[in-house]
Amino acid sequence: MYNVMLVDDDYPVIELLSEHIAWSELGLNLMGSYENGWSAWEHARLAPPDILITDIGMPRMNGLELSARIKEVKADVRIAILSCHNEFQYAQQAMRLNVQDYLLKDALDPQELAELLLRFKRSIDEETQQGWERSRLTHLVDETRELRKEQRLKNFIHQPLLSSEQWQREWLEYGVLAQDNHCLPVIGYVEDFRIIKQRFASDQTLHFAIGNVLREVLHELKPEAVHIGYDVKTSLLLFTCKPGLKFNIYAEVSAGLQRIQSVLERVLKVRMSFVIGHPCDDPSSLKAVLNQLLGNEEQRFYLEPGQAVKAAFRDEEGQGHGDLFAYYDQASSELRDALLGEEACHATHQAIERWISFIRSNGYAPETVKDWLLKLLLDLKLKLQLLQSLSPSYTADTLHKEMVGMDSLNELRTWLIIHMDAMAQRLSSGFAGSRRAEVAEACKYVSLRLHQRITLDEVAGFLHLNSSYFSRMFKKETGVTFIEYVTRMKMERAKEQLRQTGRTVAEICEGLAYDNVSYFIKTFKANSGATPSEFRERS
Known part of the structure; x- marks a missing residue:
């Protein structure tokens, strides 16, 4: 049965x-x-x-x-x-x-x-x-044929072109670069890959699923095209076109790509974006354009989901306007305040969208953006651990490994929002690991006012508590006195500014509401084991 x-x-x-x-x-x-x-x-x-x-x-x-x-x-x-x-x-x-x-x-x-x-x-x-x-054998033959085609493409792209005539014959087997025909190459990228791959049994299954859908759709399209998978995240489409001005090949190809996007999203719930190359009339020019498309990391990084655009290549010297890290302290402060404020998730989403828009409009180099966002997230997680007696949920190494495989600003945006939402949720459950709402509120009050003088009586009054009672309760819950906690938080803010800004020791001292620079230096050394200048030099 x-x-x-x-x-x-x-x-x-x-x-x-x-x-x-x-x-x-x-x-x-x-x-x-x-x-x-x-x-x-x-x-x-x-x-x-x-x-x-x-x-x-x-x-x-x-x-x-x-x-x-x-x-x-x-x-x-x-x-x-x-x-x-x-x-x-x-x-x-x-x-x-x-x-x-x-x-x-x-x-x-x-x-x-x-x-x-x-x-x-x-x-x-x-x-x-x-x-x-027998059925399984037929299926394996089909898969092997596709794998062989992919390997031949990689050989063509990455190995020296010793014989253009030989490759002309090779491409004719797939109907590419036939007599009097040109080839318009297009590169396609799977969006939100880290999320999508979790829905499939394996990378191989996803790779073949996308390939089968693409081949099915291309069979119906005009102009004719050949699909060759490059890797699980990247596909190459080779459209056949006639030279001349009788019709707009880019318009025809763009319409076909829209059809592909529609079917992929409906059938597999996969979004794909495309960059359209330039027409090629021989293996040498095709090889050059394919290498350009595959190496065009900047345009891929700033490609928005669902876009289909013409290739645009820029020199690295033209990447970005100014120093992104010059805005680091501003971004860190905005996100920290958003996390500690009311409606933290909504506020952090708005702040993230503003900074992602800023990055996109300035076109900074992808690796710079990755370094900037990773440092931003790590510093915010560090502050969260200082506010809460919790072990870190992600190490720097783990976060770096997550980021390495991300090819687009959109994917980084999603990744950052996920982590910030988790931090907001943890913060909403109470500061300093305390079960007492009053202590949580006191810690939050301090975090938002490190630029001011903060006294025990002031915070106790804010919480409508007797000062002596609040002092005992805070020490019992956190293991440190309230004044020790305020000092520790101010010193951590000082370290942050020493590492990330060019402010002088006197300016940092004043910004944390200390009147006496000598006293500030003495307090900093007692907390960190080094003077502010020594700490900055080590950092």
Whole structure:
């Protein structure tokens, strides 16, 4: 008896199919009905079904993702998709799933599904006699062909062009650079890659899913084009065009790219952006343009999701206007105040959007932007740890590794917002690790007023508490006196300014509301083990 899994977030559909199909009479066991892909996967990874009936669009994990994961643990599973539309031909190719059939929900008939289940049952019986091996072999041949094509492309791009005539013949095999035809290369980038890859069983599955959808769409498009995957995040499209002015090749290609974007987002929930190169008439010029496209890191960095633009190459000398780090202290202060203020998430989102817009308008070099944002986040996390007696949730090394794989400002923006939201949530749960709301409020009060003189009586009055009672409570909760806490916070702010600004020791002293520079230096040395000048030199 074969096991069947039924997955659909539409409860009436589950009820209809569960109750109106004579499962045992068909020689089948309905092992479970699930309302979302994730719940189904939790069970399937331990006991994968022989037959999967699943909807496409579901919360937490859609039907295509579920199918891909189950295929990883049981390659010969039979899959039927329940669909609300009749454009399944793209999804059918998308996941390399060998999906056997699909049913339209608006015309769903339990009897029709019962007949389909019987066909599945018979085919499983037949494939136990080596049929599946032959099917699998054909599938592997197709994959190998695509991998070989990708490797040949990489050889063409990265190895010396010893024989233009040989490569002319090589490209003719794919219909590229045929007689009297030019080639217009386009590079495509997967957006939000770190988030998208989590929805797929593996990088390889995502790579082939995108490739299959692209090839399916390109088959319908004019002008003709060839897709070659470069890596899991990058695709190359080679459009064939005729030289001359009879039609605008860029307009034709742009329309085709819009169609590709629409299908990718609908079928795989993947967004892709494109940069269009220049027409090439021989292997030498094609190689040069492909290398330019792949090396155009700056334009890719500032590409907005869903854009399809012409290639624009700039010298590194033209990158950015001025020094981004000159604005570091201002940005750090704005984000810190936003975190400590009311409606922290909303305020930090607004501050992040302002600075991302500022960076985009000035076009700073990508590596500079990454260094700036990483330092900004690390410093803010350090301040959070000073305010709260908590261990760091992310080390500098972890954050750096996360950032290395990010190719666009948009992805960095999303990454920064996620981390800032987490910090805002932690701050909202109370400062200094205290369970007492009064101590949390006192710590927040201090953090917002380090540029002022702060007294115990002042804060106690703000909290409507007796000064002696507040002093005892603060010491009990934090392990330090209130005055010691204020001093420690002021010294940490001083360290920050010594590291990040060119302000003199006297200016920093005045900015933290100390009247006497000698006393400030003495206090700083007692706190850090070095004078302010020594600390700055070490930093």
